[in-house]
Amino acid sequence: MRASEITRCRSRVTVVAARGQLLHAMISDFQGQRRVVIEAVSPQIDGGRYAVKRVIGEDLTVEADIFADGHDLLAARLLYRKKHDTTWREAPMELVNNDRWRGTIAFGDTGEHLYAIEAWVDHYLTWRRDLLKKNQAGQDVRVDLLTGLQLTREVVERAAANDRARLLEWIATWDKDGAITQADRVARALDATLLSLLERYPDRRLSSRSPEFRVAVDPLRARTGAWYELFPRSAKADGKQHGTFRDVIEQLPRIAKMGFDVLYFPPIHPIGEAYRKGRNNNSEAQTGEPGSPWAIGAKEGGHKSVHPALGTLDDFRALVIAAKSRQIEIALDIAFQCSPDHPYVREHPEWFKKRADGSIQYAENPPKKYQDIYPFDFETSAWESLWNELKSVFEFWIQENVFIFRVDNPHTKAFPFWEWVIGEIKAKHPEAIFLAEAFTRPKPMYNLAKLGFTQSYNYFPWRNTSAELREFMTELTRTPVREFYRPNLWPNTPDILPQYLQFGGRPAFIARLVLASTLGATYGIYGPAYELCANAPRAAGEEEYLESEKYELKAWKIGGDDSLEPLVTRLNAIRRDNPALHRNEELRFHGIDNEQIILYSKRTNDRSNLILVAVNLDPHHRQSGQTALDLEELGIKDSDTYQVHNLLTGMRYLWRGARNFIDLDTETVAAVFRIKRSIRTERDFDYFG
Numbered sequence: 193m194r195a196s197e198i199t200r201c202r203s204r205v206t207v208v209a210a211r212g213q214l215l216h217a218m219i220s221d222f223q224g225q226r227r228v229v230i231e232a233v234s235p236q237i238d239g240g241r242y243a244v245k246r247v248i249g250e251d252l253t254v255e256a257d258i259f260a261d262g263h264d265l266l267a268a269r270l271l272y273r274k275k276h277d278t279t280w281r282e283a284p285m286e287l288v289n290n291d292r293w294r295g296t297i298a299f300g301d302t303g304e305h306l307y308a309i310e311a312w313v314d315h316y317l318t319w320r321r322d323l324l325k326k327n328q329a330g331q332d333v334r335v336d337l338l339t340g341l342q343l344t345r346e347v348v349e350r351a352a353a354n355d356r357a358r359l360l361e362w363i364a365t366w367d368k369d370g371a372i373t374q375a376d377r378v379a380r381a382l383d384a385t386l387l388s389l390l391e392r393y394p395d396r397r398l399s400s401r402s403p404e405f406r407v408a409v410d411p412l413r414a415r416t417g418a419w420y421e422l423f424p425r426s427a428k429a430d431g432k433q434h435g436t437f438r439d440v441i442e443q444l445p446r447i448a449k450m451g452f453d454v455l456y457f458p459p460i461h462p463i464g465e466a467y468r469k470g471r472n473n474n475s476e477a478q479t480g481e482p483g484s485p486w487a488i489g490a491k492e493g494g495h496k497s498v499h500p501a502l503g504t505l506d507d508f509r510a511l512v513i514a515a516k517s518r519q520i521e522i523a524l525d526i527a528f529q530c531s532p533d534h535p536y537v538r539e540h541p542e543w544f545k546k547r548a549d550g551s552i553q554y555a556e557n558p559p560k561k562y563q564d565i566y567p568f569d570f571e572t573s574a575w576e577s578l579w580n581e582l583k584s585v586f587e588f589w590i591q592e593n594v595f596i597f598r599v600d601n602p603h604t605k606a607f608p609f610w611e612w613v614i615g616e617i618k619a620k621h622p623e624a625i626f627l628a629e630a631f632t633r634p635k636p637m638y639n640l641a642k643l644g645f646t647q648s649y650n651y652f653p654w655r656n657t658s659a660e661l662r663e664f665m666t667e668l669t670r671t672p673v674r675e676f677y678r679p680n681l682w683p684n685t686p687d688i689l690p691q692y693l694q695f696g697g698r699p700a701f702i703a704r705l706v707l708a709s710t711l712g713a714t715y716g717i718y719g720p721a722y723e724l725c726a727n728a729p730r731a732a733g734e735e736e737y738l739e740s741e742k743y744e745l746k747a748w749k750i751g752g753d754d755s756l757e758p759l760v761t762r763l764n765a766i767r768r769d770n771p772a773l774h775r776n777e778e779l780r781f782h783g784i785d786n787e788q789i790i791l792y793s794k795r796t797n798d799r800s801n802l803i804l805v806a807v808n809l810d811p812h813h814r815q816s817g818q819t820a821l822d823l824e825e826l827g828i829k830d831s832d833t834y835q836v837h838n839l840l841t842g843m844r845y846l847w848r849g850a851r852n853f854i855d856l857d858t859e860t861v862a863a864v865f866r867i868k869r870s871i872r873t874e875r876d877f878d879y880f881g
Contacts, residue, residue: 228266228311228400232257235675236405242642243304243406244675247415250775251296252407258311259291264318267394268311270295272407275304285309302622305407312399316343316390320382327378334374340381341366350393362386411623413453413521413596414646414678416774418709418764419716420452421685423741424460424502425482426720431747434482434501437511446750448518450757451764455515456523456598456716458686458742460508462490462499464531467554467563471744472730475563484742486527486600487564489534495526495585505592512593523627524589527600528582529555530566536581537566543578545569570606583613586624590617596625602640603632614644627680631688641677647714652681652707653690658790658809662781665711665792669776679776681712684722686742689735694727696811699858701725701756703807706862709763710805711792713776720748723755759840766839766864772801783820789856791819799827802867804836808856816855823850828869836865 233256235244246252268285285295326333348359366380427435463483470477512522530536545553555562628645630637655664668679683704693700708715728738767773772794782791788810794803808815837844
């Protein structure tokens with residue numbers, strides 16, 4: 193026999209032996225008797241590889257296909273626990289239709305949780321169903337009653353002491369030969385009280401169990417909030433003196449009055465001198481020019497230091513405390529890159545990539561060169577020390593009571609690093625929030641969300657038409673993407689001045705503000721620049737601001753008659769007062785016979801709060817149209833009269849049916865309606881609410 197043939201024979205023997213061992217294992221563990229199949233579990237991300245996301249108190253509705261051979265009835269439970277707990281909690285699952293089952297749970301604390309499904313053949317329910325059918329058909333059910341008695345006795349063995357006593361008493365009254373008629377026996381067997389008692393103690397010895405799936409439970413701020421971006425160094429009114437943390441404290445009353453929940457700062461660290469960028473991103477800075485905050489690191493320190501001109505660490509602590517007293521959380525920019533002057537460059541040259549001439553590789557996006565920034569080399573052989581040091585940056589600022597981080601360009605750093613570092617941080621601080629500034633392709637952007645980023649920037653700044661906005665937001669709210677990806681909608685950033693804002697003027701700024709704040713449960717604006725409708729580009733066709741605040745101090749004349757501050761304040765108040773705007777899942781688009789107007793609604797699950805928004809997307813012309821509302825979605829009948837209250841203007845109207853008229857000029861631009869249903873008499877009309 194040839195060697196190859198011997199090998200094949202041995203392989204066959206090994207396979208047969210393996211099959212025998214598997215069969216033995218199945219028999220010894222009752223595997224061969226487990227009849228229930230559990231499949232198509234949702235929601236779950238990549239077979240449970242990544243966590244679905246929820247916030248405290250938010251429902252997680254789980255569905256699965258659950259079935260078995262034959263016609264026996266099944267029972268199922270939804271199991272859930274915190275990751276490191278040993279005891280599972282349970283919630284009921286109900287048959288929806290055609291073998292699809294559903295159950296709902298919610299989580300009371302943050303952190304990683306697990307869920308699974310357990311299902312089994314319920315012999316008692318099956319017996320009860322068949323007894324009812326046979327009895328209704330007039331058949332002899334004496335043997336069936338004995339079977340039921342036997343099943344009930346088995347439950348006694350599993351029951352708690354108090355329930356065991358009740359069951360034994362019930363059996364005693366049922367088991368008296370001749371004492372009661374067969375009709376009475378059947379009635380007792382089908383008794384609803386007995387059913388509820390027996391359902392507490394099902395026989396789950398042969399139950400089937402699904403794999404375990406992960407759930408990341410975040411604080412409420414992960415789902416909803418309004419962000420305001422501010423450069424602390426421009427906090428001085430004159431734009432000539434360098435602003436300080438103390439100057440920012442003086443601005444907190446205004447920011448709080450506008451209704452913002454999160455105050456976000458670009459990097460607050462020392463800025464390098466080498467290759468410092470000048471005004472308008474000039475490659476050479478003039479004397480006194482402050483440089484880009486993203487060129488992190490100088491002789492004064494690096495990522496764990498504050499720029500001396502901003503103040504001291506004690507000043508920063510005072511700012512954090514002052515912000516919290518006004519229900520504002522501070523968010524910091526984490527940019528993992530260094531200026532040539534950063535202490536890391538001198539102390540850990542192994543963390544940076546070398547060019548052929550031995551010099552350190554600076555950041556490039558050819559033909560653009562960023563000589564003032566050195567990126568970290570995530571392929572370095574010293575990656576473990578690099579990872580641990582970068583983790584310590586987050587830990588340092590968490591010790592300073594900062595728990596929200598906007599991460600700069602995470603898609604240019606290694607994916608395994610993000611999964612590790614976010615996991616490490618959230619294991620100790622599950623309240624931490626990570627916003628990914630990931631303006632990149634969909635796959636990398638979504639992957640970062642799967643790896644642990646709480647929220648993400650996205651393509652909203654470039655989605656302008658009704659069709660574009662519908663397609664974009666539908667993908668984020670009506671597909672499985674919604675289970676792990678939370679969009680944070682920003683109409684502008686210091687890096688992005690979209691063409692729509694450049695050419696649309698004030699009406700465009702109003703439109704995008706209303707869209708961002710009502711389409712998204714979380715949104716943000718690059719503060720004073722947006723309030724004042726700053727829209728001058730550095731050059732035609734560019735999205736870079738002329739005289740960008742990234743490279744110079746600015747003197748923002750906030751609070752003037754031309755400011756959008758009153759509108760921002762009103763919109764944030766509307767968001768606060770209407771829970772329909774606190775989530776994205778119930779976003780629905782409605783028809784209108786004018787593509788220059790976009791029409792959409794949001795609602796709470798019980799429809800107690802209904803918001804309908806109309807926005808004129810044409811910043812140059814008045815637009816009007818007839819609506820084609822989805823009344824079923826709104827819980828309104830064709831014949832209903834209902835009130836729509838424009839929360840921006842205070843005006844109230846009575847509408848009827850799906851077709852109603854909307855007219856939006858370039859001054860008001862948008863309408864945010866709150867709907868009151870079922871107006872039957874004048875008394876139902878809400879004049880003030």
